[in-house]
Amino acid sequence: MTMAGAINAGMRAAMERDPKVLLMGEDIGALGGVFRVTDGLHKDFGDSRVMDTPLAESGIVGTAIGMAMRDYRSVIEIQFDGFIFPAYDQITTQLAKMHYRSRGAITLPIVIRVPFAGGIGAVEHHSESPEALFAHTAGLRLVSPATPQDAYDLIQQAIACPDPVMFFEPKARYWDKGEVDVSRVKAQLDQPDGEALATAEMAKARVAREGADVTLVAYGPTVRLALQAAELASAEGTEVEVIDLRSISPLDSDTVVASAKRTGRVIVVHEAPTSFGSGAELSARVTEQAFFHLHAPVLRVGGFHTPYPGAKFEHDYLPNLDRVLDAVDRVMAH
Template sequence: MGETTTMAKGITSGLRAAMERDPKVILLGEDIGKLGGVFRVTEGLQKDFGEDRVIDTPLAEAGILGTAIGLALRGYRPVVEIQFDGFVYPAFDHIVSQVAKLRARSLGYVGMPVVIRIPFGGGIGAVEHHSESNEAYFAHTAGLKVVAVSNPHDAHWMIQQAIESPDPVIFYEPKRRYWDKGEVGAAPDGPLGSARVVREGSDVTVLCYGPMVRTCLQAAQAAEDEDHSLEILDLRSLSPLDTSVIFASVRKTGRCVVVHEASTFLGLGAELAAQIQQECFYELEAPVLRVGGYNVPYPPSRIEEDFLPDLDRVLDAVDRLLTH
């Protein structure tokens, strides 16, 4: 290990390791075989593991999820690729009504070890339905776990942890970070479900995940020039939330901003703000702020930079927190 690779290739190597370890791990998705997926995340896997384990499915998301459920009931561990975030909705019923509930409905007799990989978020100049951040829909659903990776190391290890999970995991991959490079270490940083402090600081806690981690790290660098010290937390797990790490950071800094690409209304930021004011009320020096997408349909790509949170919007929120 210690190899430098892209986030996309980190996922590929993680999938490969999981498939080598457990013959019951199989991949399903559109164009994931010969093509290796539209983002090439499964590149080479069909050649090495065969068409029975890397399945080019018909073009039907409900069908992919529905058959993944049946495969899981037969003892397989399906890893499903949804080609783009906005394409998951035809499968929503199977995810919410079946994958999330079958363990409870069967009183624990059957589980749903299904991983649903979703490339998400904007910033790549795509046409509509290709830039969405729909994590809140799934984080709202009991029975699911929801995670988002932000770098090659986590991508490599967390996909393996997700596959090993006996419970279903929605696995979000920030598509504009697929080509970001980084080192993959020899072991994961904590279990699935844990957050990670990626930069320590003392003035403001910045909670972020997925594509916004890099943005917030850049903001922290810029804030340093103005003698503002930002603590950056990569949530990594959106459901459940690693609240002990989150609360500890907010109690230390007394100020918090949540940053995500998703629209703010009823997004992760709303839940985090509610929990933080409940648990850290007396340590807070200012209200918890949110920086996120506006509450509109994802805009056309020529104006997506106006919609997406960026370094300046994060710093603007930091300034408001510090001058409160």
């Protein structure tokens, strides 16, 4: 499957499993969404479960909150990452806080799908990486798949989770293809405690490639880049371990720290600006928990502290092989 197809298939499976799972968003119905991720679902499930909405992100999230309080599970599509900010107030002051504010009496099992990051030559406001803004907000879970298999599994685990989940989809990877085992997550969710198992599994990082010299941490759109860099470094004698975080919040610090203690060198790669980003948080945790095992400072490779540039210059802004391999050389110099 492609990643887009895997997300589509995962949502279809969740809708077949639970009649209270609904989809909402701009142009997700007959059109199938801008990226066609919801293609065919309106035809098969109808207007009452796949709903086109007005161009009002705050209203979409607010409606989903009300529906969640009536036991529905809404999966919202924010058409592009840069369009999420009109809904920022609803997400951070209502969605993230209602469970805490009600002392656990209210749960809001809502998934917000956010096509994010760059690499597609889009215009302004269509290539943002705003994940750190939401990771800073307690009460939200943030995940990002890097493969079709993870996309298929994570979207179903996110829908099953009782907490609000922001599902960051790397839009430049929508057309990447990979094998997908559809039985794995089904077996998990069919168990009596499937919801709890799904929530726990969703928060775990995976070791995408083993190595002994450097730990390279990535998520979403930069995992493929990290694997490519690891292959090139291996040809020059440096074995790089690649960790796919999968979950941005909560962070699976244990997996990263365990790898850091083995390799003694850590690099974090993401498309978002490195200033005040998720890489900075991860760097702090590794330094706090594995300081005496490190041979070099934790390095970060990411976007710059500027607005996302026009399409003509985005490849100068985004992390690339040269920048990642330069970071590998620098940590190996210690």
